[in-house]
Amino acid sequence: MVSIVTDQEAQRLTTREAAERLGVKPETVYAYVSRGQLSSRRGPGSRGSTFDAKEVEALVRRGRRESSAAAGGELSVRTRITLIDKDKYFLRGVDATELARTYSYEEVAEWLWTGVLRPGIRFTAPREAAEAARRAVDALPAHCGPTDRLRVAAVAAAAADPLRYDLSEAAVLSTARTLIPTLVTALPLVGTAHHGEGPLATRLWPRLTAKTPDEASLRVLDLALGLLIDHDLAASTLAVRVAASARAHPYAAVSAGLGVLEGPLHGAASGLAHRMLAEVLERGSAAPVVADHLRTGRRVPGLGHRIYPGEDPRAQALFTALEEVEQAAPALAAARDVVATTARHTELYANVDLALAALTVASAMPAEAGETVFAVARTAGWIAHTLEEYEERPLRMRPSGQYTGPRPPQPLP
Template sequence: MDWIDAATAADRLGVKPATLYAYVSRGVLKRRHDGRRSMFDAAEVEQLARRGRPRGQPPELVIESSITALGLDRPYYRGHDALSLARTHPFESVAELLWTDSPGTWPADPSASRGGRDLHEAADPGGEALSRGAGAYPVGRVVSLSESAGRGVAQGEAAAEPGGFWAGEAGALRAAVAAQRGLPVELLPLDRLQVIVTVLGASDSLRHQLDPASVAATGRRLISGLVDALPLVGEGTTGTIAERLWPRLTAREPAPALVDALRAAMVLLADHELAASTLAARVAASAKADPYAVVLTGLGVLGGPLHGGASYGAERMLAEVTDPGLAPRVIGERVRRGERIPGFGHSVYKNGDARGAALLDLVESAAPGHDRVAAARAILSETRRRRLPEHNIDMALATLAAVAGMVPGAGEAVFAIARTAGWLAHAMEEYGKGTLLRLRASYTGPPPNPPTRPT
């Protein structure tokens, strides 16, 4: 069997590379990976070229993007395996990678230097960097709003310079917290995030600066604000985005291995090509909506049960399995009712989502013998016995939330905050194009009835 690369396949078919990968996602073409390259069966490409455009398929919008490629079971961020990044890099570095056109401008190692300064020095001018396992992650000298408000942080104080630590603008954070005071206590975090984004955007006089450097700076402020404006559940802390997010989702002490699993989850969820929320975000960006409006658009779509909201459904399903022996009944009842099993199956990864497998392994390593991990494994065993689709990252995210004792809907919040990095990366591409994304409908209604002219 002869294999050809993507450029050769696209040239033979007379299509753009983005269209070629669309054929892969629809099952029209198969591919394999040769290192970091996608390879295609030459005979299959030739057969498709002679047959012409696949019939019976509606025309689809194809958007050229250099951000994320979808492999057989995982995404690649600007050519880098997302699973490898999740093992080695802080979320902040991966976000910077997504926002940067050239991979060479971001640190290849968490302790690598940038601009002549070590990341620790840039992130922590006082020299108080904290080591986390094999790598050292930058520590931001910023406290949660509830803490900083009592320490006299001046309005306008922030630190979000490239290569430095991430922080929100203190006055905007105070406003975002104040806006939540009348909300129901039991409101899910994802609903709070929509309020927070709205207030942060209204408070940011730089939100209409759409050049890449300004959007990246906005992204640092925005993601920091999304985390630091959530209500504290546990004891507030400084540190990386993952470390600061932990006490916003759980009252438990931050076990280093579980915090690291949270960091890895955020890396794995940072982008996923043109998922539904990302497409919506790109349409908003093509109309020159500001970054806050772009993220608000993405949040509105993400909460659907067929997208990021699936983790909430998986959380509730896992909660029903109070003992591993109950897994057959819980799954069986859903199958009998004809319900979708949340956290299982994927529209792209037909043979399994490697992100979910990697995250579940991390959680199990962090909490060996935990009853919630045992319940999750029992669910997986039952779905496999029934030959149902493999689990995806939503199921692993729900398991992480259960093991860490997180608040209901925590998985959605992790998903949303992480995916904000991807939405803004895609927004940058649209801002650079300067053209409006305009989909066309295939009209199926009654024929138009033109007005009659008076005689």
């Protein structure tokens, strides 16, 4: 009998060949299979497994890239979402500030997820999920902050969705379009309710302030949402990708991001800037307020950014838009006073937290409102990173610890 070997079969490797190519033991090859990093099948007329040569080669290349990144001392993650370059940032190669100025938050989010612009798209919360989230949030103690409420709302929405474990792209996109409005709907109303099917900014506004908005104010809030939608691998986004790497469902991935966002150096930073601007307006000058911060060893909030050498482009866009809001003039003047006062001693520029604080102060919102805006906005970016991470091999976010404890063997305590 003549054995005919197809081209496809010729491109498959035995376990030994795959192990040699990867530089590992044969049992490690099967560990890769169990973790979903390689696929295997029985060879024709053989009891052993064979492996696709292209898959093995891709795993070799991936290992080289990750080893190179680890040698640099920092975790490096491939992403096609955000690029930060000098004084600008881009979403999928498009200037992010121009996107936020031109399109609504929901339009930018949909485009970020799918690459398709759908003018006028509106995200709607399902009744069952919205009711579950509202009940859960209403049961919280009164002193709870906005991130507490949003985390609980995300968990409640997940519990109401029996299909949450479906990680297909279509299912995750469906979840994304309903989760964001569910989070907004779950927040308690402060002002007069607006139509539930309007733009997300219109639905979010009465949950931030009792003040009646004008069109210019709603445009600025929508702009802020669009500007904050993503900003590369911020701490919360990295947490989201770690969760997605373990194949957590999208609700859980968003919950991971919300947990990190609550830190004072991340999502809560705008609240510190809000309180500072309110004090500047009360005292009539930035000089004594800045002096108090410096005297007590505190950094002046809302200034400087580790990525941008100059002014944060998101701050520039928000400050420009706030100039169209008449009642924002005092808060804008206070923010500029803070920047000018600190510039006498050190060259620090405004970041997005200061601009967001100018919006919240001008709109009679509480100090925590900026944190709410940040969290709602960034949820869309987290979903984009979740979708991207699902395309990678599972559990790749597993750095090795550098043990610094006592060397074994140690006596039993």
